Amino acid sequence: MSNIKTAIVGGGCFWCTEAVFQEVNGVLEVESGYSGGTVPGRPTYREICSGLTGHAEVVKLTFDQNIISYADILIIFMTTHDPTTLNRQGADVGTQYRSVIFYQNQEEKKTAEAVLKELNPYYEGKIVTELSPLDTYFKAEEEHQNYYRQHTQQGYCSYVITPKLQKLRKLHADKLKIAATE
Template sequence: MSNSNIQTATVGGGCFWCVEAVFNEIKGVHKIVSGYSGGTAPGKPTYREVCSGLTGHAEVIQVTFDATKISYKDLLVIFMTSHDPTTLNRQGGDVGTQYRSVIYYHTAEQEKTALEVIKEVSPYYEDPIVTEVSELPIFYEAEDYHQDYYRNNTEQSFCSAVITPKLAKLRKMHADKLK
């Protein structure tokens, strides 16, 4: 495997615990780091600060993947169908700019692919897609207890009520892309 096949994607679709749990199931994904990006407040934000909605940061994950096993396009299709990209600054009960739907691209090619995927999946939604597509600003790694959250907390009520159903939907829609 060549290092040129290893790529990075950065996305946010509500709570990063949910998005991380989905991407942990995908073949070709090597590493996922939960974090924050897209804010204007100076310095590294904390979870408490981001949750206040005052920093402008979104909860995101940064995914390292092998492009010979899963394409960036396929990752984005999975992302776009595993959350609601039509709700501005909210996912379910989570409300605020920190929960916005966002694709942060690393290259011009990723930007092009992101825009193509949004156009491709938009007919499947009744409402317009509001997913932000922007160049990746600084990415800040979230606190340790947010990393691999679902795997470490499957019995927690939020996980069983919100994340477990997302994973069931993923397994039904994208079975051919799972580990």
């Protein structure tokens, strides 16, 4: 049995979630994409942004479970975005920005349910993160891959993504590839 696994989660804008997991030890690859839609064919970013396709902006994480567990992946995910706001993260509003965990088997579903139950008391509002079986996944266009690292000085990156990285470094310093610097 291989120790290399994948997880697909959506926590608002995929640029944010991608940047977070690029710093996590044991995460081998992070790819921005789309999942959970209802329209046929391969969606485009423009179609996703309309909110009419049913897809969520997600990241596909490839990780080594000998280094980081699926449960730890989900805990980091849940604590670096707001899982209590329905179909929005900050100024990003629409079903494409929903908080969602796409599980690939019953074991992942049970782990996700346990993590959500464990974390719910720590939030003022109720966690509204959707749990859905993974049906399809599409890799996003190339310009959306590695976005934060290529556009660090852009306004959205500075004001939205950088604070999420600071939160990650504070809450999960022991899970990072390199020691937290902020």
